[in-house]
Amino acid sequence: MRHGSRIITAALPVLFLAGHAFSILFAGEHGAKVSFAWLIAAPVLAAAACFYRGWKDGFEGWLAASLAMLCWAGGMTSTMIATLFLDIVREDRLSMLLYVLYGVPLIFALASPSDEKWQVRLVDAALAAALGYLYYVHVGKLISQSRTPAETIGALQLMFDVENLFIALFAIIRFMVRTRERAPFFRAMTAYAVIYLISAGYINHVHALTPYGGWSDLVVVLPFLILAWHAIGAPYRKGLEPAVSAPAWPRIVRAGGPLLIPVTLLAVSVLLVSYDPIIAIGGCVTASLGYGLRTTLVQLRNFEEQDELARLSHFDALTGIANRRRFDEVLASEWARRREGAEPLVLLMVDIDHFKLLNDEFGHAVGDQHLRAVAAALSGCARRDSDLVARYGGEEFAVILSGTDPFDAAVIAERMRASVEALGLPSGVGAGAGVVTISIGIACAHALDTEMARFVSSADAALYEAKRSGRNRVTRKSTAHLRAVDTFSPSTGGRVA
Known part of the structure; x- marks a missing residue:
């Protein structure tokens, strides 16, 4: 026809x-x-x-x-x-x-x-x-x-x-x-x-x-x-x-x-x-x-x-927060500004615990939902306009806190850890009664304390130490290149080592 x-x-x-x-x-x-x-x-x-x-x-x-x-x-x-x-x-x-x-x-x-x-x-x-x-x-x-x-x-x-x-x-x-x-x-x-x-x-x-x-x-x-x-x-x-x-x-x-x-x-x-x-x-x-x-x-x-x-080039398409490119630009700018004054600069490296196992068990669609939820929780804890929460790569996030002393930085980090745990996102693995948790490493630098690359490496090292210590905790690492700070222990369920 x-x-x-x-x-x-x-x-x-x-x-x-x-x-x-x-x-x-x-x-x-x-x-x-x-x-x-x-x-x-x-x-x-x-x-x-x-x-x-x-x-x-x-x-x-x-x-x-x-x-x-x-x-x-x-x-x-x-x-x-x-x-x-x-x-x-x-x-x-x-x-x-x-x-x-x-x-x-x-x-x-x-x-x-x-x-x-x-x-x-x-x-x-x-x-x-x-x-x-x-x-x-x-x-x-x-x-x-x-x-x-x-x-x-x-x-x-x-x-x-x-x-x-x-x-x-x-x-x-x-x-x-x-x-x-x-x-x-x-x-x-x-x-x-x-x-x-x-x-x-x-x-x-x-x-x-x-x-x-x-x-x-x-x-x-x-x-x-x-x-x-x-x-x-x-x-x-x-x-x-x-x-x-x-x-x-x-x-x-x-x-x-x-x-x-x-x-x-x-x-x-x-x-x-x-x-x-x-x-x-x-x-x-x-x-x-x-x-x-x-x-x-x-x-x-x-x-x-x-x-x-x-x-769009400065924001992550999945989570809606800043991306790695934006993080690098802001960190370089803040680092250059710290050379002109004595205000401290704090970097938090955040990683979702057992995320690969979570993806294997629930699938990537659920994994993406959890990434968005974690990103929103972290952003809700960084409330100042000068604070930056960025997706660093995969399940890892980075937070820049400018003009924040080590004590306040530890409080913010613990607040982030507790907020993510309180979401109750199912993980099926790891600690925390089967809910999604995060580990956080903290590095703090004053003007001319160290090189920027070593500053980032110090935050990474603190994060890996938190992972090795059992996850779902906040760790601050001190090195010869970073000024030592006192250990802070919050009253909530997490740990700061």
């Missing part, structure tokens, strides 16, 4: 062209009237196909394409009324305006990245609207109220060529750096825009004076049938892989993307210079200001992203 549906979908463009050809062949003197019906039906069919695809997969891009197709169908409808009922030989002002305006939503959809913030896209929409206004002014300057002067045909052809060329280039560029999600839209638009550029150029430059109802009308409907086929047919479901391109190419497109709409606006403004210099200058100013505003908004977004990346 699905295979049959694909065959029918693939055959629709062929059947449409065949029906149009037979209508021209057998309509006789009514060929123009019949052909107009097909010329209007083709973009309407493309609009419906784009809307259908947007309804199924999201309207980003597809809705703009559908609106563009309806503008073109409206232009052809206006041409039909002017030709058949108003006795206007060539396109009237309204039809020419709609033909040009049809490109505005396409340019917006192709030039404005969907992942930009709404403020940036609003600027893009405003520039696209300004572009549409300049097109309107340009058409008004080139044609009269009811008839296109012969001497302006060349200028109109140039205007259409520029617009169609920009649309085709935008589509090709975006297709070359497509993502998986946007590949169907950019592939469809690339096929449509390239074929439309060729067919429109052929009609405008070769058959500009050919009346409707001839065989050249078949060329007009071809791009719309291709677009409809890509939107609902078999090509949509194939080849959805992202583009494989040089690493620098997507960045170049991303960096140059903001120029697409302003450059188009500048190009149209240049075309207007000889007709209305004031409006042309206004278009150039609008393009410059719009690009400047857009660049400012993008720059603000980049600053926000950089700040967020900087924040």
